[in-house]
Amino acid sequence: xNWIRKITLVLVIxxxxxxxxxxxxxxxxxxxxxxxxxxxxxxxxxxxDVLQGYDFALFKSITISNNEEAARLARDxxxxxxxxxxxxxxVVANGVPTSVYLQLPQRGKYFRLILYNHARxxxxxxxxxxxxxxxxxxxxxxxxxxxx
Amino acid sequence: MKLRIRPTMxxxxxxxxxERYYEGLTTVDEEKQLYTWLNHPSLKGEYEAxxxxxxxxxxxxxxxxxxxxxxxxxxxVVAVVALSGFVAVQVFxxxxxxxxxxxxxxxxxxxxxxxxxxxxxxxxxxxxxxxxDENLKNVSTEQLIxxxxxxFAGME
Numbered sequence: 001x002n003w004i005r006k007i008t009l010v011l012v013i014x015x016x017x018x019x020x021x022x023x024x025x026x027x028x029x030x031x032x033x034x035x036x037x038x039x040x041x042x043x044x045x046x047x048x049d050v051l052q053g054y055d056f057a058l059f060k061s062i063t064i065s066n067n068e069e070a071a072r073l074a075r076d077x078x079x080x081x082x083x084x085x086x087x088x089x090x091v092v093a094n095g096v097p098t099s100v101y102l103q104l105p106q107r108g109k110y111f112r113l114i115l116y117n118h119a120r121x122x123x124x125x126x127x128x129x130x131x132x133x134x135x136x137x138x139x140x141x142x143x144x145x146x147x148x
Numbered sequence: 149m150k151l152r153i154r155p156t157m158x159x160x161x162x163x164x165x166x167e168r169y170y171e172g173l174t175t176v177d178e179e180k181q182l183y184t185w186l187n188h189p190s191l192k193g194e195y196e197a198x199x200x201x202x203x204x205x206x207x208x209x210x211x212x213x214x215x216x217x218x219x220x221x222x223x224x225v226v227a228v229v230a231l232s233g234f235v236a237v238q239v240f241x242x243x244x245x246x247x248x249x250x251x252x253x254x255x256x257x258x259x260x261x262x263x264x265x266x267x268x269x270x271x272x273x274x275x276x277x278x279x280x281d282e283n284l285k286n287v288s289t290e291q292l293i294x295x296x297x298x299x300f301a302g303m304e
Contacts (some may be wrong), residue, residue: 036250037250037253038252038253039252039253040252041250041252041253042249042250042251042252042265042268042269043249043250044248044249044262044265044266044269045246045247045248045249046247046262046263046266047246047247059266061265061266061269061270062269063268063269063272091274099273099274115273117272117273117274119272119274125272127269127272127273129269129270129273144270144273145273145275146275
């Protein structure tokens with residue numbers, strides 16, 4: 001019966017690996033899952049698409065209006081995800097981060113970015129973006145910041 | 149190779165069947181036949197280890213073990229096939245374009261509209277200059293003066 005045990009062990013290990021790969025493993029996923037389909041929210045997912053000059057393997061964004069609870073959750077999640085990330089830019093107002101741009105560790109051939117902004121004027125609007133790209137994330141970030 | 153089951157006993161067949169049993173290749177019928185043979189009075193004193201393994205020492209029929217063994221074997225085979233299929237699909241299927249947007253809970257799949265929403269979300273981010281301005285704005289002149297005066301607070 002040894003071969004049965006071996007097969008079972010291989011299945012468990014392979015299954016666990018597949019499960020891990022299937023998840024993005026990021027805390028910000030909770031924001032997308034919680035508020036993606038709610039009122040006053042716009043969630044976008046682009047996969048293997050070209051977006052006016054940007055070449056993203058994955059682009060996921062959510063914009064939530066007038067929801068302080070969502071803003072708090074986004075900040076908490078970013079605080080978790082930034083532990084392994086390089087903080088590229090950050091703006092803090094009254095002790096609260098209003099803009100955070102993070103470079104996550106590269107996964108395979110993909111560079112990964114998390115971009116967060118909380119605008120207060122003319123209304124409270126949280127923007128959270130997750131990007132995976134084969135281009136160098138520095139270049140992508142420069143392009144995004146320059147295009148404003 | 150599939151053994152033909154006969155009611156009569158043949159040691160060569162028993163040995164072959166035991167070998168197949170250890171390799172996990174026996175069918176339910178073959179295992180039943182093996183149990184019957186090993187329990188035969190003429191084999192008393194022989195095949196003790198096999199009989200013990202099959203639960204036949206005191207005439208107990210290990211029906212539960214038999215079912216369990218078969219069940220695990222079937223599950224393992226099905227799981228291996230399913231996993232192979234999953235891996236094959238993942239490896240050989242080209243990436244699917246999955247672009248969509250949810251606006252106030254309503255799903256949009258029109259590629260142009262989805263791209264437009266994506267661009268709008270990018271536009272929601274401040275530029276480099278705006279970030280610098282924001283940071284400067286947050287440096288309060290009043291606080292700066294107070295902190296500078298604190299340096300001299302201990303002097304008379």
